[in-house]
Amino acid sequence: MTSSERDPHPTEDPTGAPVEQPVGEEPTAGQPRRSGLRNPERAVRGLGAGTLSLEALVLLLAIQPIRVVGGDLGGAAIGAVVALAVAAVVLAGMMRRQWAWNAGTVLQGLLLLGGLLHWSLLGLGIIFALVWAYALHVRRVILG
Template structure:
């Protein structure tokens, strides 16, 4: 008795193998050629730009939404601290729109440092800075893994 999988034609998309678009080692033991995608993404650079822009947009939203809870729970939030929060949120939005530029990832790293530095104005900004610095570090790691 034969296995019904063996009776399928070679071009069948349900049949495993290199003709079905599998990546990685093929049936002959070789690996993908130098011109083929390693990540499986259609446009890895665009995906990474989206990751960076999304991270910065989320950071801007959290910064702006954090003003009132910090004032209520955290106590004394000075005008300078509120100004720093708004300025950092605007910088995040502007930088999110510029993620296609080669300097944008470095500027995002500097932005995380500035947020942690604003912790001198209020301790909760330091906490937010550490959290978003870790998120940004993960985004940088994903960028390095995908783009090489």
């Protein structure tokens, strides 16, 4: 078995010289754009679910430091943070549904509104809104 039979896109020709690989070729008419992933939908769902899961974990772990360092984080604010974390976990499990991406965007807006309860929630909201925007960008690039 030659090296070209093993690898459909060899990086070297038989003499050992590098072979130029087509990069960024546009798909021809009627052919879908290939991302190079075996299952692009699954990869994008994993990105969204991972982002929301990480957000839930950070929200839950942030409660105590906010109370100790940041000062006045009342029961209503703690309840709001826990509710947002639970919503993020639920949405992470429902990423197969198209509406879950929109609901994730709404969740980021709600976390930004949590900044009215405590300034640190606004900071977390900005960070995770930017991360979610990046996840949406990656989704749009991969799935088209």
